[in-house]
Amino acid sequence: MMLLEQQLVERFVSFAMKYGDFEIEDTIYLQNRLLAILNADGLEHTTEIPIDFKNNPTPNDITQYWIQQGIKHNVIEDTLYNKEIIEAQILDLITPRPSAINRQFFDAYNQSADKATDYFYEISKLNHYVKEDAIANNINYEVTTEYGNIEVTINLSKPEKDAKQIALAKEAKSSEYPQCALCIENEGYKGSVLQAARTNHRIIRITLDNEPFGFQYSPYAYFQEHSIVLSEKHEPMKINKQTFINLLAFIDQFPHYFIGSNADIPLVGGSILSHNHYQTGKHIFPMDNAIEIDDFKIQQFPSVNASILKWPMSVIRLKGSNKDDIVEAATFVMDRWNHYSDESVQIKAFSDDGERHHTITPIARYRNNLYELDVVLRDNQTSDEYPDGIFHPHQDVQHIKKENIGLIEVMGTAILPGRLKQEIQDVKNYLLGKQAVELGVHQHWADEMLEKYTVNKTNVDEIVDNEVGYKFKRVLEDAGVFKQSEEGQNAFKRFILTLEKN
Numbered sequence: 001m002m003l004l005e006q007q008l009v010e011r012f013v014s015f016a017m018k019y020g021d022f023e024i025e026d027t028i029y030l031q032n033r034l035l036a037i038l039n040a041d042g043l044e045h046t047t048e049i050p051i052d053f054k055n056n057p058t059p060n061d062i063t064q065y066w067i068q069q070g071i072k073h074n075v076i077e078d079t080l081y082n083k084e085i086i087e088a089q090i091l092d093l094i095t096p097r098p099s100a101i102n103r104q105f106f107d108a109y110n111q112s113a114d115k116a117t118d119y120f121y122e123i124s125k126l127n128h129y130v131k132e133d134a135i136a137n138n139i140n141y142e143v144t145t146e147y148g149n150i151e152v153t154i155n156l157s158k159p160e161k162d163a164k165q166i167a168l169a170k171e172a173k174s175s176e177y178p179q180c181a182l183c184i185e186n187e188g189y190k191g192s193v194l195q196a197a198r199t200n201h202r203i204i205r206i207t208l209d210n211e212p213f214g215f216q217y218s219p220y221a222y223f224q225e226h227s228i229v230l231s232e233k234h235e236p237m238k239i240n241k242q243t244f245i246n247l248l249a250f251i252d253q254f255p256h257y258f259i260g261s262n263a264d265i266p267l268v269g270g271s272i273l274s275h276n277h278y279q280t281g282k283h284i285f286p287m288d289n290a291i292e293i294d295d296f297k298i299q300q301f302p303s304v305n306a307s308i309l310k311w312p313m314s315v316i317r318l319k320g321s322n323k324d325d326i327v328e329a330a331t332f333v334m335d336r337w338n339h340y341s342d343e344s345v346q347i348k349a350f351s352d353d354g355e356r357h358h359t360i361t362p363i364a365r366y367r368n369n370l371y372e373l374d375v376v377l378r379d380n381q382t383s384d385e386y387p388d389g390i391f392h393p394h395q396d397v398q399h400i401k402k403e404n405i406g407l408i409e410v411m412g413t414a415i416l417p418g419r420l421k422q423e424i425q426d427v428k429n430y431l432l433g434k435q436a437v438e439l440g441v442h443q444h445w446a447d448e449m450l451e452k453y454t455v456n457k458t459n460v461d462e463i464v465d466n467e468v469g470y471k472f473k474r475v476l477e478d479a480g481v482f483k484q485s486e487e488g489q490n491a492f493k494r495f496i497l498t499l500e501k502n
C-alpha cells in the first residue's frame, strides 16, 4: 500500500494553482488526480518530509520522488516508458491547458516576441517537457579551425531504454495515431511503449503566410531554446518557394530566433521526412559568424547582396531588406542548383533514370536590420567508391560521425553519439600508454595522434578534444559539394557565374 505525504501533495497542489489552470476549490480534485495517476491509496501526515522544502523542490523533483516511491511499493512498473507516462500525467496538472497557454503566449506577445517565447520556454522547462537536467549531461566544447570556431556536442541526454522495454516494444502493435512524432495530435497524448508520453505537451498555434503551424520546444535540446515549427497537417518535407516565404514569415514574427529546414531528400537531411517542419531557436551558430567572401549580384535582384561563405560546406548567403526579393532570389538560386551538373567535380542534378539528387538546406535570420537567408547546396548521389554518399562523411571519418549531415551540423555544431564519451576516454588512456584497450575503429586515428604529438597528462584532453573537432571539420568538408581545393572553388565560381549572367 502506498500513501502520499500530505505536505508534498499540498506543495504540489500549490504549484498546480500557481502555474496550471486550477483554483482553491480544485484542491481535493487535484489530490485525487494525483492518487489515481500514482496508483496510491491515500494520504499520510508525517513528521519527516522526504524532500527539503528549503531547497525549493521543483514540481519535477516531487514527481520523481513519488515515482520512485511507487516503484518501491510495487504500484508502478519500473520501465522507462511507464515512468515517462506517469511523469507527463502528473506534470500536466501544473501546465495550463492548450487554449490558456496560447492565450497567455499571445498576451505576452503583445508586449514583445521574446516575452512570449520566454513565457512558453519557462513553462516548458518547469513541467519537464524540456529536460534541462538530462540536457546538462551533454558534453559541449568549441574547437578553433580555419573556418572559425566549431561546436562539438556529445549527446548524453537521451536515457537508455532497458531490456524489458525493448522486449515489450517488439511485441507491441504499432498505432496509426498520432501518425508521427511531430503530428499535432501528440498534444496531450498519453503515449505507449512505442510512442512518447505527451500529456504535458503544449503547442502554440501560429500562422505562416495564412497557413496554420504549431510551435513547440524540443525535449532534448541541442542548443538554447531549441524549438520546432511543424505543419498542422501531416505532409512530407518539401523545400520550395513556399519554404522561403514561411521561414521569413516566422522571422518577421520572431526576429530574435533563427529558423531553418532540413533538406527534403534522403541522405542529406534529418530523420523525419514525412512531416513538414522547421527548427528554430535562439542560438548563434558557428556558420552565422563565417566570413563572407566573393560578393556578387544576381542581375534581376539588385536589392539583394549575395556572397559565398568561407565554410566547409557550399553556402550562398543572400541579404537584403526587401523580403519578396530575398524569396525570389533564393528560389532562383535553388532552381538553378536543382538543375545544375558539373561532372568534372562529380556534381549531377539527376540520375540517368531521372532521380533528383539536388536540394538545399535553407537557414533564415534577421540581423543588423536585414533579412539573411543562407542557401546550402546539397547533392545526395552515391557511387561505387562512396556507397554511403559522395557528399556524406567518408569511411575514414565515420568512426566519429556516420549519420546524415542535417541542419544543425551544417551550421557547425557536431551532434555526436553518446558512445563516444567512453571511446574517447579509451583513446586518451591509450595515448598515455595506460592500457592496452581495444580501440577498434579509432585505432588508426589514435596511432596518427601518437605520431603527430608528444602526448602527456596535461595536454591529452586538449589534443584529443581538438582532434575530434578536426574530424568533424572533415565531415563537413566531405558534405560540401564544392571542395576547398582550387579545383573545387573554381567549380563553385562557375556555378556563381550562371547566377550572375542569366
Ligand SMILES: [Zn+2]
Binding pocket: 179, 180, 181, 182, 183, 184, 233, 234, 235, 274, 275
Ligand atoms: Zn506527422
